[in-house]
Amino acid sequence: MKAINSLILVLALIVIAMLGAGALGIEYLFGVIIPYLAVFIFIVGFITKMVGWGKSAVPFRIPTTCGQATKSLPMFKDKWSRLDNPGTKLGTIGRMFLEVVLFRSLFRNTRVELHPGQYIAYSSSKWLWIFALIFHYTFLIIVIRHLRFFTEPIPGVIVFLDQVDSMLQILVPPLFISSALILVALGYLLLRRFFVPSMRYISQPADYVPLFLIISIVVSGMLMRYVGPFKTDLMPVKELAMGLVQFSPTVPEGIGLTFYVHFFLFSVLLMYFPFSKLMHMGGVFLSPTRNLPNDSREKHHPNPWNYPVKLHTYEDYENDFREKMVEADLPVEKPLEEMAEETSENDEKKE
Amino acid sequence: MAISKPDVLYRNISHKPPETNWMDVPLEIKPGRYCYAADPEPLEYVGMPNPRKWNPLDDDWKLPENWKETVISGMKERLEKFRSFKVFMDICVRCGACADKCHYFIGSGDPKNMPVLRAELLRSVYRGEITKAGQILGRFAGGRELTENVLKEIWYYYYQCSECRRCSVFCPYGIDQAEITIIGRELLNLLGLNIDWIAKPAANCYRTGNHLGIQPHAFKDMIDFFCDDIEEITGIRPEPTFNKKGADYLFITPSGDVFADPGTYTCMGYLILFHYLKEEYGMDITWSTYASEGGNFGFFTSHELMKRLNAKMYMEAKRLGVKWILGGECGHMWRVLHQYMDSMNGPPDFLEVPVSPITGTRFQHAASTKMIHIVEFVADLMKHNKLRLDKSRNDNLRVTFHDSCNPSRGLGFLEEPRYVINKVCNNFFEMPLETIREQTFCCGGGSGLNAGENEEIRMMGGLPRANAVKSVRDRHGVNMLANICAIDRATLSAMMAYWQPDVGVTGVHEMVGNALILPGEQERETDLRGEPLPGKEEDE
Known part of the structure; x- marks a missing residue:
């Protein structure tokens, strides 16, 4: 039910774009006004959220220590644990780097199974970690690839990325590996919510909406590139994009409807972002169980709102x-x- | 309520959740899984709100008139006081990595014991009552109104979380259910919704100095009684001092060690050790009857009560004029000391940076808090060969070590106890890696949940630990489960009696006490439990 409602919502968004930019012909709204608004909401919303979190106090040092403490007797020092239980700022930066770039904690994931005869087994379970990594990195690559529409001349890095991403040379134009992989990863992330009972139980519309939204964005993008009737002439699209970044927006003729659907859905994603769980992108940096060094016995860390209490002397x-x-x-x-x-x-x- | 037999309980565990939306699954408060409500007296004694007689099974929980506003404004206040809370309310993506990490979920199969859902119980209120999206979109945005039933559900499940932080190890954003439970319970306490097993010890601790309510003379009597036993076993009587002004060091341990078996044997271990240190090295350690509690049930109530109870340690250290404080074996006690004490009640500038008077080792990592763990202190002594030990006295033990939640996930205190254990016993075996160190499982009764009436959920929550013990018992013949936590010693004993009755429970310092050779002692016939030492069995 939650999934169906979420799907209906995303389909409704597609219909809105089709009606608006197609039947009603208000391309300017979908090509210029909404995208500008979306970027504005995204930036302001993102910053507001981060500042809101940042303003909240950190009274106690509560890192979750995931290895031997480095601040202990020298005889117990273990050089690897400094990344799972750092005692210094540098170590903490290392821990955060692994967390943000390689999803360190998710890598630990295990799966529990209760077997007959009172035997509980824990097995390594890396699928979520693998597909989460694939999803996030392909998404990043795709976003970077799209910068070709917003730059002139196109920086060499982006051209190079394009070439690497399409090096398999299948289909015409050549298939981007990232597009294929992101669909696989999104499929995994969605299907586990459908078919794993505990996942289905905990999933909210707020989990399905972004998945359906991103899948729709990817699919509409791929339709424009590969599938006959949806193929879109890229020249006017680039003209529109360049107009937007140069703050002299124009809406050229000859942009297909699929583009407006694609562009509108992405705009919605941007607007939705600051108010949703997608903010984990910023929040992960502020998580007190990860971003603090374990040095609370060595150094005094004042609690900013510490107040005197009634004592039994x-x-x-x-x-x-x-x-x-x-x-x-x-x-x-x-x-x-x-x-x-x-x-x-x-x-x-x-x- | 009688709890079913282990094999029946095990067979009935199902991890399959219902098909209904969890928000529509009605709350059922099951006997055996909840703790009795706090009586009014302990609440009154420490000045907590809404003291009254109430029963969780009644419809009417006798909430104050404005209970809803109290909770919501309390939440808003804490969103600004704790960044952890604010971030954790916003960023969960419900990836499910934490779902099967909770011992209460593994053992009970109750889907609301999945950490993600336990957090959603409160998060849904945050969305529904505080965020705009939730207020407008309601359920579609995962929000719900705070009703009495919702409040009851939060109460029921937040006293089925032992604040062990295992979920937090696996969360890609470090979301820590312990932190959410701590704040959730703080909100419940604004309405007088504590449980008896927490409220009473906290009030006792406030008045008598310890959770068990042991008064000063009785505290001394009990320790004297241990000294009698030690004298009988070793021929030497330790002479501990109490509240001694001008002593060099203050020792504080959980009062459970003074009161409940098998913690009492650990306490005898401390006494033997301190006597040894006094005789051999002139180290003058005193006990306090005023600060006679290492544990802190305030930590399971509110940040404020935690601070009020913890303050005694520094106040007493200052009054007695000691150099630094030595802390006994305890789990949550050490989380409070390590992560909270200095920020709440420190820095204690009247104390010195801990230096071992025997080895000269400076405990730089405790330079501000000035309190060190007895296990790290003893490990340092052992490293420098300052203790005469007879390991073979523990040869009848085949030992495994249970990492307590708080020392492992709140300190990273992993190698220290292993080092000491290996110095005092010859047969040590590790449980599977997924069940020890930072991935260790709770004993099933942490965070004030070691009551009698919630036995079923305790045995369920203890299952993952018990099962890991079973694996080393079957493979290596392990017969002793060592730990460095007073709550473990109490809880694991009952839990092992249920799941693995042939495995005993011991504190690390009980083994130290057995192995340590006191100067001039007689030949020991028995261990501290009065059971014959290895090789002495035939003499009977």
């Missing part, structure tokens, strides 16, 4: 138990006699 304690303490030969600050005198003095004063 030793004096309160001794007052409570003095007699018993004296009886048990435990040392006391105030002997019993003094107490007795004080009480009688107090009594006298009262009188």
Whole structure:
């Protein structure tokens, strides 16, 4: 149900683009206004979210330590653990690098199986890690590849990336490996939500919407490149893109409808981004269990909102138990006699 | 409620969730899985809100009139006070990596014990009541209204999380359910929704200095009683000091070690060690009856109560004028000391950077907090051959080591206990890698959940640990499960009795106490438990 609703939502977006840019002919809205708005919302939304997180305090050092502490006796130092339990800033940068670039924690993933005869097995389970890596990196490559539309002359790096990505030389024009791989990865990410019962149980529309949205973006892009009736002349598309980056937008004639669908869906993705789970892209950098060094016994880290609290002092304690303490030969600050005198003095004063 | 036999319980575990949307699955508070409600008295004693008699099985939880506003404004406040909370509310992608990492999920199959879903219980309220998207789109944006039933569900499942952080190891963004549970429980405590097994020890600790409510004279009596036993076994009577002003070092350990078997044997180990250090090296360590608790049940209640209970350690160290503090074997105690104490109640400038008076080793990594773990202190002594040990006295033990959640995932205290164990026993075997070190499993009763009435969920949660012990028992004949945590010693004992009755539980310092040769001691016939030492069995 959640998946169907999400799919309907994305299909509705496609219809909106088709009606708007096609039947109603308001190409300017879909080619210029919405994309500008989307970029604006993305940038402002992203920054606002990051600043919002950044403003929230970090009262305690709570790294999740995933290896032997490096700040321990020299006899226990283990040079590999400094990346899983760093004690220094440099080590923490290393840990974050592995986390962000190689998805270190996901690499640890295991799968639990309960077998008959009370035997529990844990097996390494790297599929999620592999497909997550494929998805993120192919997405990155595709985004970089698209910069060819927004640059003139096209930087050598992008031309080179294009050549490498299409080096298999199958289909005409040659198939981009990244496009094929991203579909495979997205398929995996989607199908596990359909078919793994626990995944189906925890999945929300907020998980299906971005998947359907990105799949639709990829498919519409591929249709424009490979499939006869959808093929789009790239010259006017480039003209539109260059107009946008040079802030002199024009909407040239002869851009196919598929392009507007593609462009609109991507605009929606940008607008949706700051308000969604996709913000994990920024949030991962601010996660206190990962981005703090494990040095909280060595260095003092003040809590910015630390405040005085009500305490039960030793004096309160001794007052409570003095007699018993004296009886048990435990040392006391105030002997019993003094107490007795004080009480009688107090009594006298009262009188 | 009687709990079913282990094989029946095991057979009935199903990891298949229902087909219904989880938000529509009605809450059922199952006996055996929840803890009794906190009585009003302990809440009153520490000044927590809404003290009253209530019962989780009743419809009416006697919530204060404005309970909903209290929770929502409490959430808003904590979103700004804890970046962890704010980020963790926003960035989960529900990838499911954490789902089968929780011991309570593995053992119970209850899908709301998957960390991701336990977090969603609160996250859905955050979305539905606080974020704009959730307020407008409701369920489609994963939001829901905070109703009494939602609150009850959060209560039920947030007291089925032992704050062990295993999920956090596997999360690609480091989302830590422990952190969410800690804050969730803090919100529940705004409404007086604590459990008895946490509220009472916390109040006891506030008044008497320890969770068990042991008063000063009784505390001393108990230690004297251990000294009697030690004298009987070794012929030598340790002479510990209490509340001694001008002592060089203060020792603080969880009070469970003073009160409950088999922790008491660990406590005897400390006493033997301290006597040895005093006789051989003149090291003057004192115990405090005021700061007689290493553990901190405030940590399971609220950040504020944690700070109030923890403050005693530094106050007492200052009053007695010691150089630095030595801490006993305990799990969550050490997380509080390592990650919270200095920021809450430090820095203690009146103390010195810990230096071992015997080896001269400077514990630079504790330079600010000025408190070191007895296991690292002893490891250093052993490294420098400062202890005379007879390993063979532990030859009847075939030992494996259970990493406690907090020392492993909150400190990275992994090699220290292994080093000490290997110095005092000849037969040590590791459990499978996926169940130890940073991937270790909870004992099933951490974070204040070691009550009697929730036995079923404790045995379920203990299953992954018990099963890993089973594997080394079957392969290597392991008969002893060592650990460095007082809650482990209590919880694992019951848990092993249920799943693997032929394996015992011991603290590391019990083994140290057995192996350590006191100057002038008589030939020992028994270990600290009064059982014949290896080779002495025939003499009976």
